[in-house]
Amino acid sequence: MRLIVITGFLGSGKTTFLTKVARRATQRGLKVGILVNEVGEIGIDDQFMKQLGLNVWEILGGCVCCALSADLISTIETLRNDYQVDIILVEPSGAADPKAVLSIINDFDTGTFSSKFQIAIMDALRIEMLVEVLLPLTTSTIENANLVFINKADVASSEQVDYAVETVKSINNEIQIHKVSMKKDLSSSLWKELDKWIQ
Amino acid sequence: MDTMKLEPLSGRVRFFSDKAVTGSVWGKLIGNLFEKIAKRCESASTDTVIGHIKGLSLFTGEKHIRVSVISGSYPADIESSDGLETDEIEFAINVIVYSLSAKRLESLFKDELRSLQDQTRIKTRIEQLSTQNQIHPKIHKKMPSGWNNTK
Numbered sequence: 001m002r003l004i005v006i007t008g009f010l011g012s013g014k015t016t017f018l019t020k021v022a023r024r025a026t027q028r029g030l031k032v033g034i035l036v037n038e039v040g041e042i043g044i045d046d047q048f049m050k051q052l053g054l055n056v057w058e059i060l061g062g063c064v065c066c067a068l069s070a071d072l073i074s075t076i077e078t079l080r081n082d083y084q085v086d087i088i089l090v091e092p093s094g095a096a097d098p099k100a101v102l103s104i105i106n107d108f109d110t111g112t113f114s115s116k117f118q119i120a121i122m123d124a125l126r127i128e129m130l131v132e133v134l135l136p137l138t139t140s141t142i143e144n145a146n147l148v149f150i151n152k153a154d155v156a157s158s159e160q161v162d163y164a165v166e167t168v169k170s171i172n173n174e175i176q177i178h179k180v181s182m183k184k185d186l187s188s189s190l191w192k193e194l195d196k197w198i199q
Numbered sequence: 200m201d202t203m204k205l206e207p208l209s210g211r212v213r214f215f216s217d218k219a220v221t222g223s224v225w226g227k228l229i230g231n232l233f234e235k236i237a238k239r240c241e242s243a244s245t246d247t248v249i250g251h252i253k254g255l256s257l258f259t260g261e262k263h264i265r266v267s268v269i270s271g272s273y274p275a276d277i278e279s280s281d282g283l284e285t286d287e288i289e290f291a292i293n294v295i296v297y298s299l300s301a302k303r304l305e306s307l308f309k310d311e312l313r314s315l316q317d318q319t320r321i322k323t324r325i326e327q328l329s330t331q332n333q334i335h336p337k338i339h340k341k342m343p344s345g346w347n348n349t350k
Contacts, residue, residue, distance in 0.1 A: 010250035010295055011269035040209035040293040041329045044255045047291060048265060051257050095205060095250060095295065125273065133248055134203070134297075 001080060002087045003113045004197055005101065007141050008121035009130055010094030013151040013182040015045040017121060018091050020186065022054050025087055025198050033057065033085035035075050037064040039093045055083075064092050065100035072101070073108045080112060087198065099140040117197040120145035121182070124156035127164045142171040147193075153179035203248070206301035208294040208308060210328035215287050217320050222264050222283030229254055229266045229290060230275030232315055238271035239307045240296045250295030256288050264288070289326065301330030 004021065006014045018034065025032045036046045037059040046058035057075050064072040072090075079085050092101045102118065109116070120141045123130075127150075130138045142148060150164045161179055168177055178190060186194075214225070233252045241247050252268045262280035269276075296304055305328065312323045 011253075011267060038293065039205070039295060040207040042209040042211065042291050042293060042327070044253050044291055044293045047257060048255055048263065051261055051263060053261075123269070126269065129248070133246075 001085060001113055002197065003090065003105070003116045004087065005090045005092070005098070005105070005116070005118045006121065007092060007096075007098040007101070007118060007145065008094060008151075009123060009126065009134070009137070009141070011126075012094065012121045012123040013149075014091050014094065014121055015048070016182040017119070017149070017151075018089050019049060019052065019054070020182075021194065021198060022049070022089055023052075024191070024194075025089075026054070028199055030086040030199065031084065033079040033083055033088045035059065035072070035079070035088060035090045037068070037072070037091065037093045037096065039063055039095050045091070055085075063096040064104070065096035065098075069100075069104045072104060076105070076108065076112070095137075097137060097140050098144050102144055115197060117147075118145045120148045121151050122148060122164055122168065124150050124152045124160045124164045124179075127167055128160070131167055138167075139171055142168050142175070145172070145175060147176045147178070148172075149182070150177060150179045151182050154181035154184070203246070203297045204300060205250075205295070205297050206299070206304065206330060208296075208301060208304045208328070208330050210292055211289055211326040212292055212312065213287065213289045213324045213326055215322040215324070217286070219284045219286040222262070222279035222281075222285075223277075225256070225283075225285070225288050226264050226266055226277040226279040228315075228319075228321065229264070230268070230277045232311060233266055233268040233275050234271065235314070236294070236308060236311050237268045239311065240299055240304070241271045243303065243307065244298055246298040248297040250297060252292075252294050252296075254290040254292045256290045258283060264290075266290075305330055 006018050008014050022032050034056045041061040043058045043060050046056045049056045059071045062068040148168050153161050254266045256264045265278040267276045
């Protein structure tokens with residue numbers, strides 16, 4: 001069973017990307033389990049994904065990085081034991097600390113996952129503001145990721161995109177960075193890269 | 200450093216029009232409402248950070264209207280399926296704003312619903328509204344003003 005954790009601040013494009021990955025995996029015959037966490041008590045993203053026919057488990061009313069960490073593990077156990085999914089896609093709330101989420105998963109994982117991959121999505125329009133007011137969260141998102149998408153590259157200015165790239169590099173110089181627009185199709189070369197972790 | 204307050208507001212609101220309008224018109228109307236709420240939140244405190252103000256209305260046949268606002272400075276992102284036309288619509292709404300209390304957020308939200316009713320022919324009814332007093336770990340701490348990672 002493979003695991004992909006999709007992190008990023010609120011409104012960065014996580015749900016749009018997760019939906020693309022889930023559809024691709026499903027089209028390839030994989031059994032996909034999606035775990036969505038929202039801090040509000042009424043879920044929005046989970047309802048939207050269910051409407052699209054995806055298998056979604058929601059954890060609402062708090063962050064899986066702290067108050068609801070036990071729910072995160074019990075849901076993963078359910079997906080493993082009762083549904084035998086091939087891949088789990090986890091979307092923590094955009095307010096959750098990615099480092100804490102991964103730590104909780106790593107503490108639980110004693111060979112459950114054949115691979116674990118974290119993709120961070122950064123909003124080019126807002127990364128400067130996030131660095132200014134929520135630096136620990138931004139740092140945690142980037143330093144733990146295997147790959148970073150700079151989203152909204154089509155609507156952000158070139159200065160905003162450059163700033164986003166430089167910020168990511170300043171936190172994690174080794175990481176792969178891709179400038180994208182999640183509203184549009186991802187390139188075939190990018191899918192080729194992602195397929196290594198999906199199938 | 201002060202810990203940034205995060206007290207989400209979520210709920211379900213029903214909107215009524217005196218005539219059936221398209222999904223696109225509903226999307227623009229809700230988008231405009233969310234933009235106003237975002238601007239009000241941002242002017243309420245200099246420390247305010249909008250996480251998102253997001254809404255979803257689902258219809259049969261995989262049709263939907265989805266509206267999201269991430270700042271008072273950017274227009275709402277609106278998705279609306281073709282072929283929708285209705286005089287009544289229910290939106291699930293999720294408002295996540297740092298540094299405003301749930302009580303203040305609820306008051307702003309209700310104010311803007313009232314303004315919508317006063318300024319248009321749209322009527323609204325809150326079906327459900329919940330607020331949370333949630334404490335997050337130190338990761339949500341605000342950096343000192345002017346602090347910049349690239350310096």
